[in-house]
Amino acid sequence: MQHGIKRRQWTKDLLDQKREDDEKKIASYKSLVKSMFQCRDNDDYTYEAIELTTNLLDMNPEFNTAWNYRRDIISSIKTQLDLGFWKNELKFTMIQLKKFPKVYWIWNHRVWTLDNFPSQQLTIWQGELTVVDALLELDSRNFHGWHYRRMVISKIEELSHSSLNKKEFDYVTSKINKNISNYSAWHQRVQLITDMLSKDQITDKVDFIKKEIDYITNAIFTDAEDQSVWFYIVWMVKFPTIRALLSKEDYSNFLRELKDNALMINADEVDFSGKENVWCLKIVLEIEIIQRLLCEPIVEAVSKDYLEKLIKLDPLRQNRYRFLLSKLP
């Protein structure tokens, strides 16, 4: 699997050069593989065998059988290994991850190392949070990074018997403030709010939700182009807990104001660039669905009109809009 590697035309000279370079590397790689399998099949569980896997994994971090063998060796000679060994093991995976941040097997081995770390489990996992902070600083949408962060957090919570939800909420807020299109952070915001509400960790829930409404209002006025914030807003509009917590009047106002704001942003964009904002139109559709569901009086329903517009404005997805049109009452 290769991603993002530019195609190049191989001339005969280049090919010959590559073949020559590869020849030596292949020979040493194959001999390492052969020695490793020999050791493994002879149940060789020694420190030297670990070093053999190090050399092999340096050449090929995707060789999961080598990682497996490495773990089996470590497990069987655990009592002979000091703290320095475990620290080095973390260093080893870190060096590897810097080179190959998308290789699952390295992440797995790092988790295994941390899980088996012989002392100070909590401190070790807390240190890991700094690592993942740095990683997400470099690449704020890194899929492995966010997954890893959730795992690290849940380990720390488990070991410290405390919840990090509030701290994490501040963290995702700062990530979104830095880049409003960070969908990974919006996703995590949903997870955190859902969890905080269900665990009763928010003192004044209504106040919290109202602040959240202000937050998204601000967000759409800042950047209404990107789909991230809109998916989040759809969640807010539809999430039953939020509807249940707000008074009927507050919830109706929330929908109405959101609709007005979306229409206003859209009108501004039409004035400014002559183009409609498709996401403003889409959110209005969602709001009207809810309003109909709640039997709210809808002043000037626009769904039909907007769907017909969207068929033209967003032709890639025109069949979805036709489907929604067919479902309108």
Added chain:
Amino acid sequence: MVVELLKEKHIEYVKSLDSKTETLEYWLSEHLRLNGVYWGLTALCILDSKDTFKKEDVVDFVMSCWNDKTGGFGPFPRHDAHLLATLSGLQILLTFNSIELITKNEQKLEQILQFIRGNQLEDGSFQGDRFGEVDARFSYNALSSLSILGRLTPEVVNPAVAHILKCLNFDGGFGLCPGAESHASMAFTCLGALSIVNKLDLLSPDQIDTIGWWLCERQVPEGGLNGRPGKLPDVCYSWWVLSSLAIIKKLNWIDSSKLSEFILDSQDDIKGGIADRPGNEVDVFHTVFGLAGLSLVGFHDLVKINPTYCMTYDVTDKIPKYPY
């Protein structure tokens, strides 16, 4: 801009893959070899050229990847077994009408069933092997494997399904585990798994519509599909997104002719093969998923692919339907 599908070139490209032993990349990718063979073979099936691979050689190779200690297949001889490679091995055997090498061999069948079932965890999820990595991909691997073997059981299926449903997010996408961000590849693994065990009806019509919405928003103006909001398009999502839309019967929610253009434009018109996007280096992974995407939208005379199994219908017709 490449506008034709270069069928002959792709066949030649896939054929050439096994002769690249003088390149370092060939040896460094042993851990993906069985998957690679499945990708190549399925690409050939879509191009109606299965016989380009010599059946006996390929079947022998698959059986040489069998891991006698644990049961299951490794990706290469002597490598450890893993659910990822195990599914590829079974897919290849089924394609070459050789699945009986496992199903008619009592000891191997017992071992492989134990290997697959043994990796299911208490919450219904699956780990890829004994080292505990959990991922919805492995649920798909396990259920698809058991299905090919004709050995799905409610004891395995029901908890697996319960876990998969927990991977569905608020936005209509699926994550690799509960709480993980939506990713298009996970839509395929989760919907595919539900489809294999005939449990799609556990999703409400509203949920299906939301899933379809998130999926169709993956199409970007260039015509290609991305895997998450704000990401670049990539040919492999032609499969992950499109198969998912096909499974929920909303294939027409994206513009398939624009997608076809994007895939065609990602071909290498000199040596064949398809890349992740126009101008990039090709590989067999993007080649098969590009072709599979084109097959799903009914491109010319390509052999029809089954969106649930990612194998052509002539192959999947042999799989018994669950519940038995």
